[in-house]
Amino acid sequence: MTFSYERTVSTTAAPAAIWELWSDPATWPVWDPAVQDVRLDGPFEQGTTGTMTLTGPIEVPVSLEVVVPGSRYLDQLTMGELVIRIDHVVRPVDGGGSEVTVSTTIEGPGADAIGPMVTADAPVALEALVTAAEKA
Template sequence: MSFEYEGTVTTTASPADVWALWSDVGSWHCWDPSVQQVALEGHFAEGAAGTMTLNGGIDAPFVLEIVEPGARFLDRVTMGELVIHIDHEVKATDTGSEITVRTHVSGPGAKDIGPMVAADSPKALEALVQMAEKKPA
């Protein structure tokens, strides 16, 4: 069983502005409404592991599987038999950036849990854009 979601937005912010927020895990709770806090062991690089505390006090361990500085990162959250991959990509455009976030949930109950996992994605993208453009929320 699996579930997939993809969201794309455009912004006048540069890829560097977006990357600065993505690579600062301490800021994730500011733009992602499902995250309370994040702790990362080591630098924002492939193989780094950490814990996201989600709303409701749920601790979700994660690993950065792919990190392409300034362009893309893929994190994997494992909760029991459920595996959640969230792929974040930013590309330069003539007027700023295009940001795409893809969520893939696999494992037992993925079709039921996936929509809950992705529910805040549009809000998170909107808040990320506001912060990257340095606009008040």
């Protein structure tokens, strides 16, 4: 089974301001209500692994599958047989500001059932992210 979700928001913040928050996992709990803590075992680059503590608390392994500095990262969480991939993309827009897109794909047994729970806070997280970036 596969579940997919995508959301895009526009902001007056420059892509660099969004990237600054994304590439510093210590800020994630500030703007993402589903995240309590993130510990990476290395720099914010492709292939780095670590542990993410989600609300619950639930500790899950996390890996950075794709990192394109300044514009994109894809992280992967593994919860038993479920694999959750969250793709984060920021693009500049004409006249200034950015377009921010976050896409979530969940694969495995029960993906359709857990998907809405996993993505429930996505709109809140995106709004908090752009608000923080706009204040930076």
